[in-house]
Amino acid sequence: MAQKGKRRKKFRKKLLHKYRLVVLNEATFEERFSFKLNRLNVFVFSTLFAVFLIAFTTILIAFTPLREYIPGYSSTSLKKQAVNLTFKTDSLQQALSVNDQYIASIRKVLTGDVKTVDFNRDSVLEAAQRDVQVVNLSPSRQDSILREFVSRDDKYNP
Structure with missing residues (x-):
């Protein structure tokens, strides 16, 4: 048990141990910039960079014509x-x-094979002589409801 605790402390100490990354001009040895890093920061940065790179690549392929070059699309x-x-x-x-x-x-x-159709001339003459005024053209209840629905629906449509 004590061994586990020592390993954890040693591992945590390694993760949080500070390092300095310095970039120098090779000709003049002038310091251009420097970073104070530890292993945990490098691990987190690398992980975030990998996730960002994967997400960017996925979006680039999914929403551009590049997807046509992938087999199956x-x-x-x-x-x-x-x-x-x-x-x-x-x-x-x-x-x-x-x-x-x-x-x-x-x-x-x-x-x-044509069947002869019985044709009643009287019914044709009767239909031609019907008075047009007898037909009821007043709107029914369903027609009124439909007209109201359409007028409300078209109210905001130009």
């Missing part, structure tokens, strides 16, 4: 191309679907 132009290709693929799929429906309809007509 894709370039911004590649991401833009991927998004554009996704939009084009989606629109092409929709166009293909419409074309497939059109071709299927033409095949039905050519093969004679």
Whole structure:
């Protein structure tokens, strides 16, 4: 137990022992500057410098185009191309679907699979003769609530 106490005191004494770092002009031996240091100060300074250097490097890589040079990160132009290709693929799929429906309809007509639709002429004539004045255009309660919400929402938007 006494041995441990001696080691701790010796270690603490080494950490706190003062040293002087002097920088001299070699030609004239003139003292340019000097520092009073101990091992603890050097250790703390080195640790803080390493943490700062790591943080600076991380920030530099994360928020600048340098990240494109790290394997695993894709370039911004590649991401833009991927998004554009996704939009084009989606629109092409929709166009293909419409074309497939059109071709299927033409095949039905050519093969004679078209079903005849019963058409009631009286209902068409009736719909054309309806009076426009009969339609109720007064706002409903839900419509009024929606209009109030939109007007409040747009109040501060120019």
